[in-house]
Amino acid sequence: MTNWEAVIGIETHVELQTATKMFCGCPVDFGDAPNTAVCPVCLALPGALPVANEQAIEGILSIAEALDCTLTETSLFYRKNYFYPDLPKNYQISQFTFPVGVDGHLDLEVAGETTRIGITRVHMEEDTGKSLHQGETGRIHGAAHTLLDFNRAGVPLVEVVTEPDIRSPQQARAYGAELQRIVRALGVSDAKLEEGSMRFDANVSLRPQGSDRLGIRAEVKNVNSLRSMQRAIAYEIDRQTEVLEEGGAVVQETRHWNEESGVTTSMRSKEESEDYRYFQEPDLLPLYIDEAWRRRVRARRPELPAQKRARYHDLGADAQVAALLVDSPDLGTLYEDAVVGGADPRPVGIWLTGEVVAYLRREGKAIGDTGLRSGDLVELAAMTAEGDLSSTAAKEVLGAVLAGEGNPQAVAEARDLLQISDVSAIENAVDEVLAANADAVEKILGGDTKPVGFLVGQVMRATGGRADPKVVHELIRTKAAG
Amino acid sequence: MSDLADLTIHEAGAGLRARNFTATDLLDATLRRAAVTEAHLHAYLTIDHDGARAAAATADRSLAAGDDDRPLLGIPVALKDNMVTRGVVTTASSQILAGWNPPYDGTAVARLREGGAVIVGKTNLDEFAMGSSTENSAYGPTRNPWDTNTVPGGSSGGSAAAVAVGSAFGGYGSDTGGSVRQPASLTGTVGVKPTYGLVSRYGLIAFASSLDQIGPLARTVADAATLLEGVAGWDRLDATSYHGDLPDISGSLEAGVEGLRIGVVSELTGEGIDPEVLSATRVVSDRLSDAGAAITEVSLPSTEFALSAYYLIAPAEASANLARFDGVRYGLRVDGETTEEMMAKTRADGFGPEVTRRILLGTYALSAGYYDAFYGQAQRVRTLVRQDFATAYERVDVLVSPTSPTTAFEIGAKVSDPLAMYYSDVCTIPSNLSGDPAMSVPVALDEGGLPIGFQVMAPALGEELMFRVAAEVERAAEFTVRARLATSEVDA
Numbered sequence A: 001m002t003n004w005e006a007v008i009g010i011e012t013h014v015e016l017q018t019a020t021k022m023f024c025g026c027p028v029d030f031g032d033a034p035n036t037a038v039c040p041v042c043l044a045l046p047g048a049l050p051v052a053n054e055q056a057i058e059g060i061l062s063i064a065e066a067l068d069c070t071l072t073e074t075s076l077f078y079r080k081n082y083f084y085p086d087l088p089k090n091y092q093i094s095q096f097t098f099p100v101g102v103d104g105h106l107d108l109e110v111a112g113e114t115t116r117i118g119i120t121r122v123h124m125e126e127d128t129g130k131s132l133h134q135g136e137t138g139r140i141h142g143a144a145h146t147l148l149d150f151n152r153a154g155v156p157l158v159e160v161v162t163e164p165d166i167r168s169p170q171q172a173r174a175y176g177a178e179l180q181r182i183v184r185a186l187g188v189s190d191a192k193l194e195e196g197s198m199r200f201d202a203n204v205s206l207r208p209q210g211s212d213r214l215g216i217r218a219e220v221k222n223v224n225s226l227r228s229m230q231r232a233i234a235y236e237i238d239r240q241t242e243v244l245e246e247g248g249a250v251v252q253e254t255r256h257w258n259e260e261s262g263v264t265t266s267m268r269s270k271e272e273s274e275d276y277r278y279f280q281e282p283d284l285l286p287l288y289i290d291e292a293w294r295r296r297v298r299a300r301r302p303e304l305p306a307q308k309r310a311r312y313h314d315l316g317a318d319a320q321v322a323a324l325l326v327d328s329p330d331l332g333t334l335y336e337d338a339v340v341g342g343a344d345p346r347p348v349g350i351w352l353t354g355e356v357v358a359y360l361r362r363e364g365k366a367i368g369d370t371g372l373r374s375g376d377l378v379e380l381a382a383m384t385a386e387g388d389l390s391s392t393a394a395k396e397v398l399g400a401v402l403a404g405e406g407n408p409q410a411v412a413e414a415r416d417l418l419q420i421s422d423v424s425a426i427e428n429a430v431d432e433v434l435a436a437n438a439d440a441v442e443k444i445l446g447g448d449t450k451p452v453g454f455l456v457g458q459v460m461r462a463t464g465g466r467a468d469p470k471v472v473h474e475l476i477r478t479k480a481a482g
Numbered sequence B: 001m002s003d004l005a006d007l008t009i010h011e012a013g014a015g016l017r018a019r020n021f022t023a024t025d026l027l028d029a030t031l032r033r034a035a036v037t038e039a040h041l042h043a044y045l046t047i048d049h050d051g052a053r054a055a056a057a058t059a060d061r062s063l064a065a066g067d068d069d070r071p072l073l074g075i076p077v078a079l080k081d082n083m084v085t086r087g088v089v090t091t092a093s094s095q096i097l098a099g100w101n102p103p104y105d106g107t108a109v110a111r112l113r114e115g116g117a118v119i120v121g122k123t124n125l126d127e128f129a130m131g132s133s134t135e136n137s138a139y140g141p142t143r144n145p146w147d148t149n150t151v152p153g154g155s156s157g158g159s160a161a162a163v164a165v166g167s168a169f170g171g172y173g174s175d176t177g178g179s180v181r182q183p184a185s186l187t188g189t190v191g192v193k194p195t196y197g198l199v200s201r202y203g204l205i206a207f208a209s210s211l212d213q214i215g216p217l218a219r220t221v222a223d224a225a226t227l228l229e230g231v232a233g234w235d236r237l238d239a240t241s242y243h244g245d246l247p248d249i250s251g252s253l254e255a256g257v258e259g260l261r262i263g264v265v266s267e268l269t270g271e272g273i274d275p276e277v278l279s280a281t282r283v284v285s286d287r288l289s290d291a292g293a294a295i296t297e298v299s300l301p302s303t304e305f306a307l308s309a310y311y312l313i314a315p316a317e318a319s320a321n322l323a324r325f326d327g328v329r330y331g332l333r334v335d336g337e338t339t340e341e342m343m344a345k346t347r348a349d350g351f352g353p354e355v356t357r358r359i360l361l362g363t364y365a366l367s368a369g370y371y372d373a374f375y376g377q378a379q380r381v382r383t384l385v386r387q388d389f390a391t392a393y394e395r396v397d398v399l400v401s402p403t404s405p406t407t408a409f410e411i412g413a414k415v416s417d418p419l420a421m422y423y424s425d426v427c428t429i430p431s432n433l434s435g436d437p438a439m440s441v442p443v444a445l446d447e448g449g450l451p452i453g454f455q456v457m458a459p460a461l462g463e464e465l466m467f468r469v470a471a472e473v474e475r476a477a478e479f480t481v482r483a484r485l486a487t488s489e490v491d492a
C-alpha cells in the first residue's frame, strides 16, 4: 500500500479597508444600502475609466513586503476576461505577469517545528459585486431571479498565492491564521473570514511519499473559516486517497466545500474551465515603484506577529502564552506595560491568558470595558511575590479588579484576603496540627515525606487559606523532623 | 455676408463680442441650416433643441455681462454620439444602447459646457466607431454633402458632414485609426487626432483604449486649434491623460515653414493611392518647398504591416471594452431562460454585423494558443512603428502624406468587402499606433468635385509644429470651396 503525501497550495484574497475603491472614488463601506456606493466607473457605464488608488497600492506593498517578497519595480495591470453578471465590465482588472510582489515566504511554527512556506506572488485586483439569488435554494440553480448589489464591485483585493509547500490540513490552517495575523498587524484589512474580507481557496493533490512529482490537483472553494479550511482539506485528502487506492485518477477540477454535509462536490472540470484572454490593461499606466518608495515601505513595516511572539517570549512569557497574547493585541499591550512596569512576567501572562480571557468571554466585554489597568497587574504581581496574597487569593482579587471593585490592595483588604506570612502567627497553627496528627509526624520522622503535603493542607485550612504555604511548609519540615 | 451658419468660429466669435449678433442668432442659423440639410444628410442622431437654446441663452447673458473671454462661448458645436452627455441620449449608433440617457458628462463634454459652447446635438457614427464610412450605424447612414450618393467617411462622418455643411460651427469626433482625419478628408474639413493623452478619454465610449483620441473637426485650421484647446489638458479621471504643459497651438499658426524639414512618407506615395490624390499631395509639397521648407522623402518601412497590426490590436481591446454591454445594468435587454442566455441574446440582437465581426476577431486574437501569433505579434509591429517614427523624426521635423487613399466613395461600394473598407485607413493608422499627433487639411477637389485631404504628422506633443505646418498648407492650397449642398440649397 502506498503512503500518500498531501501537497497543498493556498490562494488567499484579502479585501483592503481603504477609504475608497480600487479604481474610483466610491467609499468602501459594507453597511450601505444596496447599490448606493456606486458610480459610473464601478458600474462600468459606457465611457468610464479606472484610476488606481494609491492607498490600495500602499496596502498591497506592505503585505508583499511583510511576506519578504521582491517588490516589482514596474508592475503591470491586466484585464481578466469572463462574463458574469456581478462583474460589471465583464472583465476584472487584475495582474498577470509582473505582479506587485514575487518570491516571498512565510515561516510557520507548528508544534515547535518551523516550516517555510514559499509565497509565489502577491497581486492587486478588484472585487466583484454580490449576487443574491432569489428562490428556494439560494443557489444560482433554481433561482427565480437574481438581485445584484454593486457596492462591493471595485473594492481593492489582494491575492496571495503560496507555493505547493503545505503538507497537512493543520499546516494549512496555521498558514491561514498567521497570514490573517500579519494582515491585521499591518492594519490594511480586518481580514474577517466570516464576512468575506479574507477568503481562501486550497489546491490539494496527492503523491506517493518520496516522489517529487506533483499529482493532479483539485481546487477547493467556499471555505469560510480556518476550521472549515482544515476540514475541507482533510476531507479532500481522504477523498483523493480513496480514488487513488481504488486505482482511479483524480480529476483536475474546482470543488465546492459544503459546510453542513462536510464534503466537497465538483463545480466544474478543467475542460469547462475558462480562457481568461489576459491582456495588458490599456486604461492604466504601468505601476512604477521606485527604490525610494520601496525603502519607505520597508521602513514602515510594523512589528509582525512572529517578532512580537519572540519578544514576549524574551519578556518571560512561554510560547503558548506569547502566542495567545499576540492574538489578542489588547491583552498583549497590557502584558507589555505590566512587565515594563516591573511585574513578574510569568504570573501576569498566566492571569491574562487564563482568568482575564475567561472573564471577558463570560461577560462579553472588551478589556477596555473592565477596571483592569496595567498598574493593577504590577501591584498584584508584587503582592503575590511578597507573599501577601496566595495564588488563589490573587485570582479572586483579579476578578474583583476586573469587575471594577478597586485596585488590588483595596480589594484584598476589603475582602480580608491578605496572607499571614508572619512566622510566629503561623507557628501556633502548625503546632496544633502536628499535635493532632502524631501518625503523620511519625512517618515523616521515619523518612517518608509524603504526609508533608497533607499537614500543609491542614494548616492552610486552619488559617482559612491565609497562611503563606511556603512558610507553613518550612515550619512543618523543621518541626516534624526536629 | 450670406448666412451666419457659414462663418468660421473665429468670425463668429468676433461678431459675438462686437455685438453684431447673439449666440441665439448663431444657434438659430445653425438649426435652420440643419432643418434643410438633415433630410439629405442625416448627420445628427439627436438634436438637443432645448439644451442648445438654454446654453445659447446662458452664453448671451455672459456676453452681455462682458464675461466674454472664453473662445468657444456661444459657438454651436456637434458631438459624435460616442461622447457621453448627461441627460442627452447617447447610443454610439448601436441598438444595444438605444435610448440610453447618461447620468454623467464625459470630461471633454464638461469642458465644452464650462467653456460656454452650445452643444447642438449628437452626430452619427459607425457603430461604436467601427468603420470608415458611417454606414455601419444602427440608425442609418450619413451622406456626404459634396455628393449625397457618397459616404462622408467615418467613423466620425456625422460630425464631419455637419461641419462641412454648416449645421455646426465645429465638431468633435474620435480617432482610433483615422476616424476623424479620414472623414475630414472626404468632406473637405480640417480634422485632428491629437497626441494620445492630450484630450481626456473619460466619457468617450471606448472602442480601442490604447488608440482612441477625441479630436476636432473644423472648417479652418485656426478653428480646429481653438476647438482642440477647448478640450485638451490633464484629467485626473483618465490615468493615461498627459500631465504637463500644453502646447500653445493657436499661437503657432502664423510662424510659417521657413527652415522646417518636411518628410514625405515614401510608402504612401505609390501603389494603392489614387493618382489624383497623389498629384494633389505633390502640388502641396511643392508649395511648402516654395514657402521655404526642405522637402525630403522618408521611409516608414513598417507601414505595410501597420494595417494588419491595427486590425488585431483594436478588435482585441474592443472585445473587452464592449463586454460590458450585457443587458444587466443598462441598454437593451433581450430576455432568456438563464442569465447567460439573456446576455447572449442581448448581444446577438444588439450589435450590428461589423461590431460582431470585430468582437469575434479580437476574442480569437487573444485566445490561448493564438495570443502570441496574433496579439503578441501585432504588439511587436506596434513597437516597430514607433521606432520607425522615432528614426524619421531624427531627420525631419514633420511628416506628410495623403490622408485617405481615395476621395469619397459611393454608398454601399465597400459594405460587402471589409478588407477594402479597412484599407481606407492605411495612411492614418500608423499615427494611432505610435500615439503621435496627425491632422488632415483639405487642399483640392478631384475631377468629380470631391475634396482631397493632406495629412501632417508630428512627434508626440508636437501640436505647435503640426498646426504651424497645417496653417501653411491651408494658405498654400488656397482651398476655399464650401460643400455644395450648403451653397446650392440653402443660399438659393
Ligand SMILES: [Zn+2]
Residues within 6 Å of the ligand: A021, A024, A025, A026, A037, A038, A039, A040, A041, A042, A043, A154
Ligand atoms: Zn465607484
